[in-house]
Amino acid sequence: MEYRTLPHGGESISILGLGTSSIGMAGEKEIRATVELALEQGINFFDMASADAAPFPVYGQAMQGCRDRVYFQIHFGANYEGGTYGWTTDRSTIERSIAWQLQALRTDYIDFGFLHCIDEESDLEQIENSGVLEYIQQLQKEGVVRHIGLSSHTPRLANRVLDWGVIDLLMFSINPGYDYHHGDYGVGGADERMELYRRCQAEGVGISVMKAFSGGQLLQEKTSPFGAALTEYQCIQYALDKPGVLTVLPGVRNREDLRRILGYLQASPEERDYAVLGTFTPTDAKGLCVYCNHCQPCPAGLDVGLINKYYDLAKAGDALARNHYDKLEKKADACVHCGHCDRRCPFHVAQVDRMNEIQEFFQENRMK
Known part of the structure; x- marks a missing residue:
C-alpha cells in the first residue's frame, strides 16, 4: 500500500x-x-x-x-x-x-x-x-x-x-x-x-x-x-x-x-x-496538461508533468510549489526545444511553449 x-x-x-x-x-x-x-x-x-x-x-x-x-x-x-x-x-x-x-x-x-x-x-x-x-x-x-x-x-x-x-x-x-x-x-x-x-x-x-x-x-x-x-x-x-x-x-x-x-x-x-483519453476529450479541454507524463521519456531528462504541476500550483498561490520547483535537478530552462513532448502529448499541449512560459514565470517571481 x-x-x-x-x-x-x-x-x-x-x-x-x-x-x-x-x-x-x-x-x-x-x-x-x-x-x-x-x-x-x-x-x-x-x-x-x-x-x-x-x-x-x-x-x-x-x-x-x-x-x-x-x-x-x-x-x-x-x-x-x-x-x-x-x-x-x-x-x-x-x-x-x-x-x-x-x-x-x-x-x-x-x-x-x-x-x-x-x-x-x-x-x-x-x-x-x-x-x-x-x-x-x-x-x-x-x-x-x-x-x-x-x-x-x-x-x-x-x-x-x-x-x-x-x-x-x-x-x-x-x-x-x-x-x-x-x-x-x-x-x-x-x-x-x-x-x-x-x-x-x-x-x-x-x-x-x-x-x-x-x-x-x-x-x-x-x-x-x-x-x-x-x-x-x-x-x-x-x-x-x-x-x-x-x-x-x-x-x-x-x-x-x-x-x-x-x-x-x-x-x-x-x-x-x-x-x-486524449483522443476522446472535447475541443475546449485540449491544451490542458493533466500531468499524465505520456510525453516521457524527455530526451533532456525533464519531468515535464511535474514541472507543469508545480507551475500550475505556484500560480494558484502555493508557496511550497515554488520551493519544490527550485529543488528540481532539471528545470524548464533545460528544455532543448526538440518537440518530442509536443508530438507525444495526447492532450495537444504545446509543451515547448509551456517550458518557456514556466521558465519566465519562475525567473520573474524569483526576482520579486
Missing part, C-alpha cells in the same frame, strides 16, 4: 480507501471478511456514506483493537433511522443519526466529520440556517470531531465552503467523464474543475475521491461517454494524478471486488496509462 499525508493534521492515508455504498447487501459475514481483507492489505480510510445501515455495526466489530489506526469519514446529513440511507439538513435528526453511527461503530470520535452532499445553493443555505456547521464545530472543540470536511459535486459551492477556511478534506467526484462535461455530476468545465483541485492543494486541503468510475459507466463501451471502455486502474490513476488527491474510494460489493481493486498496486505503468 502507498500512503499520502493530510496537510492539515499529518495523518498518513492509504491511496486506496473503501466506499460503503454497495457493500450492505453482501450480508454480515461477507462485509466483515471484506473489511478484514482491507485492513490486512493496508487500507486505513473508510467512507461511511452507505446505502443502508448494515455496514456500521459490522465495521465497529471488525475494527475493535485497531480503531486508532483507521480513519472514518462520517457524513452529517446521511440519516439511517429507517434502516436505509436518507438525506437531511435538519440538525436534530443529524444529531440523532451521528449518535447512532458512533454507537454502531463502537467509537467515541470521528476522524472526518463531513457537511454532506452540498450540491445546490439551497443545500448550502439550509446548512447555514440550521446550525449544522455550528454543531460540527462544537464537536470539534470537544474533541469528538478531529477534522471538518465537505462532500460535493459542484465546484462553485466547494469554492464557497473553501472560502470559509474551516475544512481540511473535500470529498469530490473525479473521473474523466465528469471532468470533461459528461454525466449528471459533471458540473463545471475542465478548467474550473482543475482549478478547484489546484486550490485544494495550494491551501492544504486534501481530496478524497468518489465516483472514480462514474458508477461503472466508464468501464463499459456501451455506457462510456467516450464510446470506449476504460479500466478501473486507468480511472484510479487518473484521479490520483490530480492535485490535492489523497485517496480514491471505490464502492466494493465484496472481497472479489476488493481484490480486483487492490490489483492496481501491482499494475504496470501501461495498465494504468490513461493517455488514450
Whole structure:
C-alpha cells in the first residue's frame, strides 16, 4: 500500500480507501471478511456514506483493537433511522443519526466529520440556517470531531465552503467523464474543475475521491461517454494524478471486488496509462496538461508533468510549489526545444511553449 499525508493534521492515508455504498447487501459475514481483507492489505480510510445501515455495526466489530489506526469519514446529513440511507439538513435528526453511527461503530470520535452532499445553493443555505456547521464545530472543540470536511459535486459551492477556511478534506467526484462535461455530476468545465483541485492543494486541503468510475459507466463501451471502455486502474490513476488527491474510494460489493481493486498496486505503468483519453476529450479541454507524463521519456531528462504541476500550483498561490520547483535537478530552462513532448502529448499541449512560459514565470517571481 502507498500512503499520502493530510496537510492539515499529518495523518498518513492509504491511496486506496473503501466506499460503503454497495457493500450492505453482501450480508454480515461477507462485509466483515471484506473489511478484514482491507485492513490486512493496508487500507486505513473508510467512507461511511452507505446505502443502508448494515455496514456500521459490522465495521465497529471488525475494527475493535485497531480503531486508532483507521480513519472514518462520517457524513452529517446521511440519516439511517429507517434502516436505509436518507438525506437531511435538519440538525436534530443529524444529531440523532451521528449518535447512532458512533454507537454502531463502537467509537467515541470521528476522524472526518463531513457537511454532506452540498450540491445546490439551497443545500448550502439550509446548512447555514440550521446550525449544522455550528454543531460540527462544537464537536470539534470537544474533541469528538478531529477534522471538518465537505462532500460535493459542484465546484462553485466547494469554492464557497473553501472560502470559509474551516475544512481540511473535500470529498469530490473525479473521473474523466465528469471532468470533461459528461454525466449528471459533471458540473463545471475542465478548467474550473482543475482549478478547484489546484486550490485544494495550494491551501492544504486534501481530496478524497468518489465516483472514480462514474458508477461503472466508464468501464463499459456501451455506457462510456467516450464510446470506449476504460479500466478501473486507468480511472484510479487518473484521479490520483490530480492535485490535492489523497485517496480514491471505490464502492466494493465484496472481497472479489476488493481484490480486483487492490490489483492496481501491482499494475504496470501501461495498465494504468490513461493517455488514450486524449483522443476522446472535447475541443475546449485540449491544451490542458493533466500531468499524465505520456510525453516521457524527455530526451533532456525533464519531468515535464511535474514541472507543469508545480507551475500550475505556484500560480494558484502555493508557496511550497515554488520551493519544490527550485529543488528540481532539471528545470524548464533545460528544455532543448526538440518537440518530442509536443508530438507525444495526447492532450495537444504545446509543451515547448509551456517550458518557456514556466521558465519566465519562475525567473520573474524569483526576482520579486
